[in-house]
Structures are given as structure tokens and as C-alpha cells.
Amino acid sequence: MIQRLAFLPTAVILLTLALAGVGLILHPGQGGALVSYFDAWFLQILKFSVLQATLSAVGSVLLAVPFALILATRPFRQQWLIQGLMNLFFIMPVLTVVLGVVAVFNDWFRVFSLTGIVVAHLYLNVPYAIRLFWERLSQYSQTHAQVAVTLNMTAWQRFRVLKLPILIDAFRPIFVLIFLMCFSSFTVVLTLSGGPANTNLEVAVFQSLKLDFDPKGAAFYAFFHGLIAFLILFFLGRRDQFGIEFNRLTERQHATATDTQWLAIAVLLFVLSLPLFGLTVDALSAPFAGSSRFGQALTTSLLLALGSGVLATVLALCRSLSKQQGRFTRFLDFGLLVLPMMVITTGLLLLTLKLHIAFKMTFFLIIWLNALMAMPLIITPLQSRIQLYHRRYQPLAESLGMPARTRLGLIYLPAVLPLLPWAMVLSMVLSIGDLGVAALLGSAQFVTLPILIYQAMGSYQLVLASQLTLILLVICAVLLLAAEWIGGRLRYA
Amino acid sequence: MKLKTLLSLMTLSGTLAAADLTIYTYESFTGEWGPGPALEKAFEAQCNCDIAFVGLEDGVALLNRLRLEGEQSQADIILGLDDGLVAETEALGLLAEHQQSLSDLTLPYRWSNEYFVPYDYGHFAFVYDDQRVSEVPGSLKELVEESDLSVIYQDPRLSTPGQGLMLWMKSVFGADAADAWTQLQEKTVTVTPGWSEAYSLFLEGNSDMVLSYVTSPAYHISFEETEQYKAAEFAEGHYVQIEVASALKSSGNLPLARDFLAFLVSKPAQDVFGGTNWMWPVLAEAETPASFDKLISPETLYFRSEDVAANRKAWIREWRNAASQ
Numbered sequence: 001m002i003q004r005l006a007f008l009p010t011a012v013i014l015l016t017l018a019l020a021g022v023g024l025i026l027h028p029g030q031g032g033a034l035v036s037y038f039d040a041w042f043l044q045i046l047k048f049s050v051l052q053a054t055l056s057a058v059g060s061v062l063l064a065v066p067f068a069l070i071l072a073t074r075p076f077r078q079q080w081l082i083q084g085l086m087n088l089f090f091i092m093p094v095l096t097v098v099l100g101v102v103a104v105f106n107d108w109f110r111v112f113s114l115t116g117i118v119v120a121h122l123y124l125n126v127p128y129a130i131r132l133f134w135e136r137l138s139q140y141s142q143t144h145a146q147v148a149v150t151l152n153m154t155a156w157q158r159f160r161v162l163k164l165p166i167l168i169d170a171f172r173p174i175f176v177l178i179f180l181m182c183f184s185s186f187t188v189v190l191t192l193s194g195g196p197a198n199t200n201l202e203v204a205v206f207q208s209l210k211l212d213f214d215p216k217g218a219a220f221y222a223f224f225h226g227l228i229a230f231l232i233l234f235f236l237g238r239r240d241q242f243g244i245e246f247n248r249l250t251e252r253q254h255a256t257a258t259d260t261q262w263l264a265i266a267v268l269l270f271v272l273s274l275p276l277f278g279l280t281v282d283a284l285s286a287p288f289a290g291s292s293r294f295g296q297a298l299t300t301s302l303l304l305a306l307g308s309g310v311l312a313t314v315l316a317l318c319r320s321l322s323k324q325q326g327r328f329t330r331f332l333d334f335g336l337l338v339l340p341m342m343v344i345t346t347g348l349l350l351l352t353l354k355l356h357i358a359f360k361m362t363f364f365l366i367i368w369l370n371a372l373m374a375m376p377l378i379i380t381p382l383q384s385r386i387q388l389y390h391r392r393y394q395p396l397a398e399s400l401g402m403p404a405r406t407r408l409g410l411i412y413l414p415a416v417l418p419l420l421p422w423a424m425v426l427s428m429v430l431s432i433g434d435l436g437v438a439a440l441l442g443s444a445q446f447v448t449l450p451i452l453i454y455q456a457m458g459s460y461q462l463v464l465a466s467q468l469t470l471i472l473l474v475i476c477a478v479l480l481l482a483a484e485w486i487g488g489r490l491r492y493a
Numbered sequence: 494m495k496l497k498t499l500l501s502l503m504t505l506s507g508t509l510a511a512a513d514l515t516i517y518t519y520e521s522f523t524g525e526w527g528p529g530p531a532l533e534k535a536f537e538a539q540c541n542c543d544i545a546f547v548g549l550e551d552g553v554a555l556l557n558r559l560r561l562e563g564e565q566s567q568a569d570i571i572l573g574l575d576d577g578l579v580a581e582t583e584a585l586g587l588l589a590e591h592q593q594s595l596s597d598l599t600l601p602y603r604w605s606n607e608y609f610v611p612y613d614y615g616h617f618a619f620v621y622d623d624q625r626v627s628e629v630p631g632s633l634k635e636l637v638e639e640s641d642l643s644v645i646y647q648d649p650r651l652s653t654p655g656q657g658l659m660l661w662m663k664s665v666f667g668a669d670a671a672d673a674w675t676q677l678q679e680k681t682v683t684v685t686p687g688w689s690e691a692y693s694l695f696l697e698g699n700s701d702m703v704l705s706y707v708t709s710p711a712y713h714i715s716f717e718e719t720e721q722y723k724a725a726e727f728a729e730g731h732y733v734q735i736e737v738a739s740a741l742k743s744s745g746n747l748p749l750a751r752d753f754l755a756f757l758v759s760k761p762a763q764d765v766f767g768g769t770n771w772m773w774p775v776l777a778e779a780e781t782p783a784s785f786d787k788l789i790s791p792e793t794l795y796f797r798s799e800d801v802a803a804n805r806k807a808w809i810r811e812w813r814n815a816a817s818q
Contacts, residue, residue: 027561099694102694191686194684195684195817196817211553211805212806359567440550457689458524
């Protein structure tokens with residue numbers, strides 16, 4: 001039964017890709033000969049795509065590690081606040097980050113360049129990387145830590161024996177995730193590009209499908225996107241767990257953080273809040289005019305988010321139970337990040353159009369695609385917990401002849417319970433902010449908060465757009481903070 | 494209660510199917526700040542029928558949706574394409590003749606298309622802040638070749654105004670467009686994916702000028718009561734965008750669709766466009782916000798849409814290569 005559950009996400013992902021593929025084959029557009037796509041321009045954008053994604057991912061990981069190490073030195077009561085805020089920065093609207101980076105750094109260096117692109121990507125991804133590293137580091141065994149102290153190990157020895165292996169192992173999936181996200185980054189890369197010289201593969205996909213109405217070109221570029229994703233997963237996608245991560249004793253939460261921890265928190269909050277400053281000033285520059293469809297937009301957004309949040313969490317949990325962790329199957333952990341989203345969305349849209357169910361399906365498609373996009377972003381910590389408990393308890397469960405249901409309830413659920421609120425809410429807020437899928441499908445009669453913001457911007461209502469964005473962020477912040485608070489109670493209570 | 498909302502959302506298709514007239518348009522048209530709601534109310538009162546708007550990304554997305562749906566399209570009317578896309582859309586063979594007399598309309602150039610009804614128009618322009626910029630170039634040539642001003646514009650591959658600038662550059666510089674793009678690149682702060690990014694960056698002081706519309710200053714005058722934002726008038730003329738609508742042959746209610754097209758160019762509808770779409774109405778006697786009186790009225794530049802269709806790919810490549818240097 002457990003392996004049947006584990007097969008569910010495999011089936012869903014493969015089905016999605018297959019259906020999108022069928023849709024694309026039905027695409028009426030005509031492309032050129034394959035050779036015609038393979039020109040100097042293509043090589044240049046391929047090179048640029050890999051370069052900016054590598055720099056962004058390396059930078060994110062390098063910056064995140066020291067902060068995560070400090071924050072994880074010992075748990076403290078207020079950490080749910082910091083964790084919640086880290087998640088919030090990760091889901092910050094791209095335009096807010098871009099405008100913020102320009103406003104803050106334009107006097108220091110040329111932001112409309114590769115440097116600016118990387119800095120904006122750091123803003124979006126460092127908080128996420130910190131959150132994931134922190135999670136892994138906070139799990140190492142207290143028993144081992146006590147033994148280390150008894151053995152009179154120096155701080156460096158303790159770091160090398162207890163933390164370094166975890167860091168090195170956590171590095172791989174986090175790096176790959178951030179690399180893939182930056183690789184398909186669109187608005188950041190274009191807005192800060194400074195001109196067409198700095199273009200990535202995603203733009204080529206967009207141009208092919210939209211302006212040239214050319215599915216062949218899109219498939220060509222998508223193939224190379226997939227190839228790069230596959231290569232990086234092949235070499236870096238491996239995941240391990242260590243016995244030292246098994247924590248029998250839960251460390252007591254301290255009443256407050258250490259001075260070093262407070263310093264790290266202050267630095268992080270200061271630097272990360274800078275883009276929010278511009279947004280807030282903008283939003284408060286005029287009274288809130290409001291929108292007659294605000295309530296409707298909010299309800300729809302929350303419903304869509306709830307749907308994708310639940311689906312993403314279920315898929316991620318099922319996938320984590322899978323024994324298939326080989327080099328070729330691990331791309332499943334990355335869901336739809338391995339291909340350009342626009343290609344998949346267009347394929348599915350086409351299929352639903354051919355079947356005359358496009359408008360009936362819009363709501364489900366948005367939930368479905370957003371769930372698959374969010375799944376890879378929450379799976380890393382869930383998987384490492386579940387696999388660890390699996391290794392630890394599998395022989396025991398076997399020898400006791402424990403039925404699957406009991407195993408799920410007694411072994412796997414306790415393993416991930418403190419993480420579930422985080423996983424669920426993070427995938428929810430990732431979908432609340434989604435515009436891409438909804439905009440491409442066409443919003444029949446319903447409106448979501450991002451669509452409302454988009455409509456406001458298109459009608460010169462830039463201040464109102466900032467106000468709505470701020471409201472959206474506050475809602476996300478409340479959800480994320482609540483999730484981390486509940487997660488903390490589940491872990492430390 | 495949540496379940497009820499969910500159910501009502503899932504049966505959206507029901508409301509769409511129940512509408513007497515389904516109109517595909519672009520997203521900002523349907524929003525509460527766009528012309529959609531006012532037009533819907535006025536037309537529904539007149540026809541005693543129910544109309545529904547479906548918002549897509551922009552004009553190009555509309556054309557693509559039509560290509561994908563073909564004769565099975567759910568739309569009765571497609572609204573919001575611009576004049577540059579007319580030839581490609583006609584070539585699909587999906588449109589019905591509008592059968593309207595358009596002789597009393599005021600348009601930037603003579604309109605004699607039997608499928609598309611034009612309902613508003615606007616010229617592209619570089620907008621500047623007169624508190625910041627004093628030496629305003631008097632022509633596109635001056636901006637490109639002599640001026641020191643920095644500009645932000647939109648990507649011609651991804652946005653309508655970007656496409657407009659490409660056609661503008663081509664109609665002014667012709668065979669020398671590549672050199673002009675390379676020169677313009679030296680003054681270009683960045684090229685954004687859409688209008689909002691460009692305009693926001695400009696308002697925050699990141700460039701002297703931004704590519705937008707002649708009518709953009711009217712918004713600032715009407716709502717922010719400031720005249721500091723102005724459109725620069727260029728001697729060569731400005732490239733124009735005429736927005737058009739057409740009924741589809743496959744419509745189950747063609748007479749009603751034609752009534753809507755007639756309504757679009759009637760005074761009650763035309764009065765709406767100025768203050769909501771920030772474009773010029775095509776009916777001379779239509780009302781516009783007072784701020785429109787302060788706008789420049791430049792000469793018109795345009796290409797035939799057949800020429801746009803035939804050359805778009807090559808011109809985009811020309812821009813891409815020249816601006817990458």
C-alpha cells in the first residue's frame with residue numbers, strides 16, 4: 001500500500017507531461033526546420049541562462065549557510081517569527097523585489113546587468129535556502145552532541161563531525177532547486193537585463209509560443225531546458241540522510257536567542273526588508289480606494305490556494321514515501337520545474353480546448369499546475385525526514401509485521417508532523433500569488449487577487465496595485481507565521 | 494459556505510454558456526478600472542441580454558486563442574486586437590463582416606476594413622517628467638542620435654508598446670534601423686517585459702523617458718492633479734495603435750454581435766473609452782476627460798498590417814541583434 005501511495009505523484013507528473021505533450025502535438029502552428037533554431041543566438045542565451053542560474057544558486061547557498069549555522073546553534077522561543085518571515089521573503093512578488101533592488105542598489109553599482117539579476121535572485125532565494133538549511137541543521141542528534149561535549153571535542157571538531165556532513169548533503173537539493181528556479185526566471189531576468197543581450201531560454205520559449213506561434217521552436221528550447229535540468233539532477237540530485245540526524249531527545253527551546261543569533265537576525269531583517277520599504281511608502285502615498293471585487297478576488301485566491309496547498313502536500317508526502325531514488329527517477333522530486341511552465345500550460349490548454357472543456361477546467365488546471373509547481377519546493381525536508389525514519393524503523397516494523405496503515409501513523413506521521421503546517425502553507429501562498437497560469441488560461445468570470453493587481457497596473461492604478469500587493473503580503477505573512485508557530489508547538493511542546 | 498462558493502466557481506462555465514454574447518478581450522479591459530463594466534451595463538440595458546467578457550493577456554494572446562480554437566471558438570466577438578494584427582487575423586477566415594457604416598468616425602488614417610470595427614486609438618510617445626528633463630528632443634532622430642536622455646522601453650517580443658516602438662523606429666529609420674537601435678541602446682537603461690515594469694521604473698526616477706502613450710499624461714492630470722508628466726512631440730510623427738473588434742462567423746447570435754459592434758462606435762460607448770481605457774475615442778463628439786485637452790496631437794505613422802505580418806520576424810531579429818551590441 002505504501003508503495004502504491006508513493007506511485008501516485010509519479011503517475012500524476014507523468015500524466016501531466018504526457019497530456020501536455022499530446023496538446024502540443026495538436027498545436028496547429030508551423031515551425032521552421034530544426035537546424036534553423038540552432039544558431040549563435042541560441043548558444044548565447046543558453047550560455048547566459050546557465051551562467052546566471054549558476055551564479056544565483058551558488059551565491060544563495062554561500063550566503064545562506066553561515067546564517068543558517070548561526071540560527072541553528074540552539075532553538076529559541078521566537079524562532080517561528082523569523083522562520084515565517086524567511087518564507088515571506090521567498091514568496092515576495094517579483095516586481096516588488098526588482099523595484100526594491102533598483103531603488104536600494106542603483107547608486108552602488110549598475111543594477112541593470114548580470115549583477116543586478118543575481119542580486120534580485122539572491123533576495124528571493126537566500127531566505128528560502130536559510131529556512132531549509134536551518135531545518136536540516138536543527139535535526140542533528142542531541143545524543144551525539146552530548147557525546148561530543150563529553151569527548152572534549154573542540155568547536156571545529158564538533159562542526160566537522162556533526163554539522164558538515166549534513167550541510168554538504170543538504171547543499172545538493174537546495175542548490176538544484178534554486179538553480180532550476182533561477183533558470184526559468186522571467187520577469188527578473190528581463191526587467192534587469194539592460195537590453196536583449198542578456199536574455200535567457202525562457203524568453204525564447206515565450207517568443208516561440210506567443211509571438212511566432214511556433215510549437216516546434218518552443219519544444220526545441222524546452223528540450224534544452226529539460227536537458228540542463230536533467231544533467232544537473234544527474235550529477236547533483238542525490239540525497240542522503242545520516243544517523244546523526246535522528247533526534248531522540250528534543251532540545252529544549254531557550255527563552256531567547258543568543259547575541260550572535262540576534263545579530264544575524266537583525267542583519268537579515270534589515271537587508272531583506274529594504275524592498276518592502278519602497279512598496280510600503282508607495283502603498284501609503286494615497287488613501288486606499290479599494291476595489292468592488294476585492295472580496296470575491298480574495299475568496300477565489302484563497303480557495304485556489306487551499307486546493308493547491310492540500311494537493312501539493314499530499315503529492316510531496318506520497319513522493320517522499322517512494323523507494324525510487326535513482327538517478328533517473330529523482331527528476332520526479334522536481335515535479336514540473338524540469339520543463340518551462342509555459343510549454344506545459346499551453347499544451348494542457350490546447351488539449352482542453354480540443355475537448356471543449358477549457359472553461360470548465362480552468363479552476364482545476366490552476367490548482368493542479370500550481371500544486372505541481374509547489375511540490376518540489378516543499379519536498380526536500382519532508383523527504384529527508386521520512387527516509388531517515390524509514391531506515392531507522394523499517395527492520396523493526398518488518399519484524400513486527402506492522403500493517404501499512406500503522407506504519408504510516410506510527411512512524412511516518414510523527415516524522416513529518418512538525419513540518420506539515422509549513423509545507424501546506426508555503427505551497428498555499430506560492431499559489432495565492434500565481435498569475436502565470438491563470439492569465440494564460442484566461443479568466444472567464446472569476447478574478448483572483450493577482451489578476452486584480454494586474455488589471456489595476458494595466459489601468460495606471462499603480463498606487464492601488466501597491467496597496468493590494470501589500471494586503472496580499474500581509475495575508476501571506478499571517479498564514480506563514482501561524483504555520484511556523486503551530487509547527488514549533490508540534491515539535492517542541 | 495466555502496463549499497457553496499467552490500461549487501459556484503466550478504460552474505462558471507455555466508454562466509459563460511448562458512451568456513448571449515461572449516467577448517474575448519484583454520485583461521485590463523475587463524477590470525473595474527477598464528471600459529468593460531460600463532460597456533456591459535449600457536449594452537445590457539439596451540439589448541435586454543446578457544454579455545460576458547473573458548480576459549486574456551493582450552492582443553497577441555487573443556489572436557493565438559482564436560488560432561487555437563478555430564471554428565469551435567466560444568467567442569462571439571473578439572475585441573482588443575490592434576491594427577497591426579488585422580491581416581493575420583483575417584487570414585484565419587473566421588471573421589464575419591461587420592456591415593456597419595464607419596464613415597462618420599474620426600481615425601488617424603482612412604479605415605476601410607469590412608471585418609474590423611475600430612473603437613479607439615492612441616499614438617505611442619516617450620513620456621518625461623518636466624521637473625527633471627529640460628532639453629526635450631523634438632524628433633525621434635534627435636532622441637536617438639543627439640540627445641543625452643536615458644530611456645526605458647518594452648521588449649518588442651513581449652509587449653504591445655514594445656512592438657509599437659519597433660514599428661516606429663522602422664518607419665522613421667527604414668533601412669538604417671539597425672544602426673539606430675545600436676545608438677538607442679547606449680541610452681537604454683533597460684528593456685522590460687511589459688508596460689507596468691517600464692512605467693514603474695520610470696516613475697521611480699530610473700530614466701529620463703519611458704515609452705508609453707500620448708494619453709499617459711492625462712491620467713496624471715485627472716487623478717494626481719499634476720502636469721509634470723508630458724509626452725514629447727516628435728517631428729517625424731508618432732506610430733499609432735488602433736484598437737479593433739470583430740464578430741466571429743461561428744457566433745450563434747450574429748445579429749446581436751453586430752448590434753454590439755454598432756454599439757461600440759455609438760456615443761454612449763465612445764464616451765467611456767477616454768476616461769477608462771485612456772485612448773482617444775473614434776467618434777468626434779464623444780466625451781473625453783478635461784485632461785485630454787492638454788495632450789499633444791502628433792502626426793500619424795503606420796504600416797499596412799500585411800507589411801507588419803510579413804516583416805515582423807525579420808524586424809525583431811534586426812532589433813535583437815542591433816540592440817545586443
